[in-house]
């Protein structure tokens with residue numbers, strides 16, 4: 336009887352430990368922002384490591400996909416236009432304003448390239464909600480007015496030049 340009680344105690348303790356472990360693990364993975372697969376859809380890096388830079392893409396099928404940085408997102412969009420690489424066409428794209436870190440609609444954002452600020456993958460297109468912020472940033476960070484683009488102005492050629 337005594338032996339049985341001991342076994343039961345060990346068994347119960349093990350179950351509680353396992354449940355506790357599962358719960359902790361589950362909690363750390365499931366944040367509000369990153370519930371789906373958070374790997375960058377372009378380069379494969381984990382986007383949640385770069386909360387200042389990562390880009391959220393809402394897809395047609397209502398799933399959420401991520402890239403680690405604006406440059407990876409822009410490459411996806413441009414490659415899709417050319418029909419060359421993996422076909423992903425996001426319905427909505429949310430980047431983060433570099434100054435405020437607020438989520439902004441990428442299609443209304445202003446992007447600054449060729450600055451001395453590096454993103455998750457190195458040289459990047461730094462997003463801003465206003466043209467004024469983009470201009471101020473370009474002045475402060477060794478870029479220039481010619482390197483400010485709206486979403487629609489950015490082509491594959493511009494990206495290649497910016498990442499040289």
Ligand SMILES: [Zn+2]
Pocket residue numbers: 375376377378379380402403404407456
């Ligand atoms: Zn990436």
